[in-house]
Amino acid sequence: MWELETGMRSSQLSSMSSMDRPGTVYFLGAGASKAFHPDFPLAGELKLDYLLQSSNYDEGRTAPDLAIRQLEGFLEKSPEPSRIRSQPFEKLLGEFQVESEPYYPYENSLICLCRLLSLENRSLSGPVLDDWLRKVREQHCTIITTNYDTAVEDVLSNLGTGELPLGALDALDRDALHWLDYGVSKRLVYRRREPRRWRNPPEGSILFLKLHGSISWLYCVGCCKYVLDRMHQHAMEYAISAYGKCPSCNKATLRQTVIVPPVEAKKYEDVAIRTIWRRARKELRATEEVTFAGFSLNPVDSGIQELLSKAYVSSRIRKVRIVDPHAEKLLPRYRELYPGARIDTFNMSWKDYLLHECRL
DSSP: OHHHHHTOOHHHHHHTSSSOOTTOEEEEOHHHHHTTOTTSOOGGGOOHHHHHOGGGTGGGTTOOHHHHHHHHHHHHHOSOHHHHHHSOHHHHHHHHTTOBTBTOHHHHHHHHHHHHTOOTTOOOOOHHHHHHHHHHHHTTOEEEEOOOSOHHHHHHHTOOOOOSOTTOOOGGGSOSGGGEEOSOOGGGBOOOOOSSOOSSOOTTOEEEEETTEEEEEEEETTTTEEEEOSSOTTHHHHHHHTOSOOTTTOSOOOEEEEEOOSOSSOOOOOHHHHHHHHHHHHHHHHOSEEEEESOOOOTTOHHHHHHHHHHHHTSOOOEEEEESTTHHHHHHHHHHHSTTSEEEEEOSOHHHHHHHHTTO
């Protein structure tokens, strides 16, 4: 019955007979998050009109009203509002980088994007991600993503670590967020002090490499520390608006966002981002299998293309999986990138794939 519902072939089922081999790299795109949060936008859906609709922000409860009003004011003064409304977001945001007062279209567009990707007031993703993340940890797999959102962090924040007997109360056993390792040197990162260590190290046992940064991360110019908060849904807004104090130095100093903006000509100049990319190259070279989930391999994104192609030249990769509702259509792109590797396609969402994989 499950085969009929998802359209999976028997040959595909046999290649999913167990959890991917130890050391597997999972490469998650926007489609992986959207499989669990359908109101998350894909890159192709993002246009200015989408940002201006309050109903797109978690039923309007968390819409950034001020940012929307300023963008609407910018449109009213623009000589070509129709063109701006219909432009792809990556191209539009690049144009906005040269604009500033009084409407700040670039900054306000980023605030809107941050709110669209926020998990505030949204329902949980479900137990299937719990099971998958436990297996990722047990089998020492690596997760690489181009997503800014905190969907993985959200799951871990509600996942018990199993360090204490069921029903025992302990403030330190609230969640499994301490399993995350973002791949950034500890000397660069502000770390909150814990009253005592976790019972069952290692901390940071899930390597989670966010190639484009996160909506929850900040960099303080005053103390030169990265605050890689795992759950702060409004960190990017705080950096843009200079709201609040740095949790590291406790001063109202200048803070910066830690994201690679979604423009066509992406730049990877941030120190932490460069560190993450180096680690990603290392992991891709060392693995034998890569599973791509909800990732279209857009040719426009030359930085990602270069990362994957150069890593493959000196890697041990023998097997590639494409998990996407349109996997067959994406196959030519992956064949060009991975000549000689076995490539399996799964025409389904990341959620459907994991529902089957994690119950085997």
